[in-house]
Amino acid sequence: MTDQELFSLLALLKVDGVGDILGKKLLHTFGSASEIFKAKSSQLASVDGIGSALLRNLKDKSIFEKADRELSFIKNNNIAVSFFKDESYPEKLKHCFDAPILIFTAGNLDFKNKKLISIVGTRQITSYGTDFCRKLIEDLAPLDPVIVSGFAYGVDIVAHQAAMDHNLQTIGVLAHGLNQIYPRTHKKYMARMEENGGFITEFWSDSNPDKEKFVRRNRIVAGMTEATIVIESADKGGSLITANMANDYNRDVFAVPGRVTDKYSQGCNNLIKTQKANVLTSAADLIYMLNWDIKEKPKNIQKQLFVELEPEEQKIYDFLQKNGKELLDIIAIECEIPIYKLSGFLIGMELKGIIRPLPGKLFESI
Numbered sequence: 001m002t003d004q005e006l007f008s009l010l011a012l013l014k015v016d017g018v019g020d021i022l023g024k025k026l027l028h029t030f031g032s033a034s035e036i037f038k039a040k041s042s043q044l045a046s047v048d049g050i051g052s053a054l055l056r057n058l059k060d061k062s063i064f065e066k067a068d069r070e071l072s073f074i075k076n077n078n079i080a081v082s083f084f085k086d087e088s089y090p091e092k093l094k095h096c097f098d099a100p101i102l103i104f105t106a107g108n109l110d111f112k113n114k115k116l117i118s119i120v121g122t123r124q125i126t127s128y129g130t131d132f133c134r135k136l137i138e139d140l141a142p143l144d145p146v147i148v149s150g151f152a153y154g155v156d157i158v159a160h161q162a163a164m165d166h167n168l169q170t171i172g173v174l175a176h177g178l179n180q181i182y183p184r185t186h187k188k189y190m191a192r193m194e195e196n197g198g199f200i201t202e203f204w205s206d207s208n209p210d211k212e213k214f215v216r217r218n219r220i221v222a223g224m225t226e227a228t229i230v231i232e233s234a235d236k237g238g239s240l241i242t243a244n245m246a247n248d249y250n251r252d253v254f255a256v257p258g259r260v261t262d263k264y265s266q267g268c269n270n271l272i273k274t275q276k277a278n279v280l281t282s283a284a285d286l287i288y289m290l291n292w293d294i295k296e297k298p299k300n301i302q303k304q305l306f307v308e309l310e311p312e313e314q315k316i317y318d319f320l321q322k323n324g325k326e327l328l329d330i331i332a333i334e335c336e337i338p339i340y341k342l343s344g345f346l347i348g349m350e351l352k353g354i355i356r357p358l359p360g361k362l363f364e365s366i
Contacts, residue, residue: 001083003071008033009083009102010067016057022049023101024084073205079178080105090224092116096249099223100202106178107198109171111224115145115292118221118246120239121155121231122264129232129264130158132256136229137162139283143292146171148225150217151186151199155231155239160193170197173224175217177205200224214238222246227290229280230255233267240267247276252289254280272340279340288347289328291357309352312337313345317354320365328361 001009012023012033029047030036036044037058044050044058057063074081082089082103090111093099119137121129133155137147147163149156151172163170170193174182178201181187193199200220203213218241222228228246230253233239246253255277258265271277278289286292309317315335320326323334328346332339346363349355355365 001081001086005032005034006074006081007064007067007071008037010070011063012036013101014063014066015054015060017054018057020098020101025049027101070204070206073179074104077178080109090116092226092251093220093224096219096223098219100220103200103202103220104178104204105198105200107171107194108196109198109200110169111146114169115143115290116148116225117145117286118148118225118228118242119155119159119231120149120218120221120228120242122233122237122239122267123152123154123156124234124264125154125158125232126262126264128258128262129155129256133158133231134162136280136283136286137166137168140286141166141168143287144168146197148173148221150175150214150221150238151181153183157186157189159231160189164189164192164196167196172197172199173217173220174199174201174209175203175213176209177201177203177207179205180208182209215241218242219245222251223249225251227252227254227286229253229286230268230271230277232256232258232264233271234263235266235270237267240271243271243277253277254286254289256280275339278343284347285343288357289343289361291359291361309349309354310345312341313349316342316345316349317365320355320363325358325362325364328363331363 012018026036026047027033030039041055044055082105084094084099084101119133137159145168147159147168147170149159149172151160151174160170160172172193176182178199181190207213218238222242222245228243228251230239230243243253253276255268255271257269257272257279260269272279280286316331319331319335332342346355350357353366355363357363
C-alpha cells in the first residue's frame with residue numbers, strides 16, 4: 001500500500017458517518033480510497049447509503065488534517081498497518097462483514113498457517129480459573145497455537161502470561177490506540193509480548209479506552225480466531241458478548257463448567273446449558289472438536305471385535321452406518337443428543353475403534 005493510499009484510507013475513516021461496512025462498499029465501488037475522493041458528487045450519491053449529509057462530510061477538509069497527523073504517528077513509531085485485503089491481515093477476520101478496514105499492529109505477528117484461539121473471561125479470575133487456564137495452555141503448547149485475548153485484568157493477562165511461559169505467540173487486542181496501554185499496570189508485559197506476538201487495534205492514537213470501544217474490540221477477538229474459550233464469567237460480562245459474537249461469526253465456542261453456586265461459573269454454565277458453547281474440561285476436548293490432531297492419528301484404526309456399546313453409542317453408530325459421513329451438528333440433531341454429551345460419546349467410540357473424525361467436524365463409522 002502506498003503512503004498516498006494509506007493517507008486516503010485514514011481520511012475516509014475519519015468521515016463522520018462512514019464506518020467499516022459503508023467504507024467497504026465505497027471501496028468496492030470506486031476501487032480505492034484515493035478514487036473515492038476524486039469522484040463527483042453524483043457518482044458518490046449513486047452508492048446506497050450516501051445521502052446529502054454524507055456528501056458534505058466527504059468534502060470536509062478537516063479529515064485530511066486528521067489523516068495527516070495519524071500518518072505521521074504511524075511513520076514516527078514504526079506502526080504496521082494492514083488493509084483488510086492484505087495478506088498480513090488475519091485471514092478469518094477478513095470474512096467478518098463488520099471487520100475493520102484497517103488494523104494497526106506492534107510487535108512480531110505471524111498469522112499464516114497458525115492455529116488461533118481466543119481465551120476470555122472475568123477480570124475477577126479465581127484460583128480455579130487460573131489453574132485451568134494455565135493447564136490448558138500448557139497442554140496445548142505442543143500444537144503451537146496463537147493465544148489471543150484482550151490484555152485486561154483477570155483471565156486475559158493469565159492467558160497471555162501462560163502463553164509467554166510456553167514460548168507461544170500471544171496477541172493482545174486493544175480498545176485504544178497504540179500510543180498508550182490499558183491497564184497501565186500491564187505495561188511491564190509489553191516488551192516480552194512484542195518479542196513473540198504483540199498488539200492489534202483498530203483505534204487511532206487519539207482514542208482512549210472508553211467503554212463502547214471494548215465491545216468493538218471484542219469482535220476482533222472473536223472474529224480473528226477459529227475458537228473462543230470462556231474460562232470464567234458471571235451471568236453478565238464482556239466475555240459473554242465475545243462468545244455471542246463468535247457464534248454470530250460461525251466460530252466454535254467453548255466454556256469451562258463450574259459449580260452452580262459459583263458466581264463466576266454462571267455465565268459459562270449458561271452458555272453450555274443453552275447450547276451456545278461446547279463444554280471444555282481439558283485440552284483434549286478442544287483438540288478433538290477442532291480436529292487439530294487429525295494428522296497425528298493413524299490412517300487406519302483397528303476396529304475392535306465384539307465391542308460393547310452404550311445405548312447412545314449404539315444409536316450414533318447405527319446412524320453413521322446408515323448415513324455415512326455426517327456433520328457433528330447433524331448427528332446431534334438426528335440422534336437427539338446434546339452436543340456437549342455427544343462429544344464425550346464420540347471420543348469413547350473413537351477409542352473403541354468404531355468411528356473416526358474427519359476434517360470439518362465430520363465423522364464416519366469404521
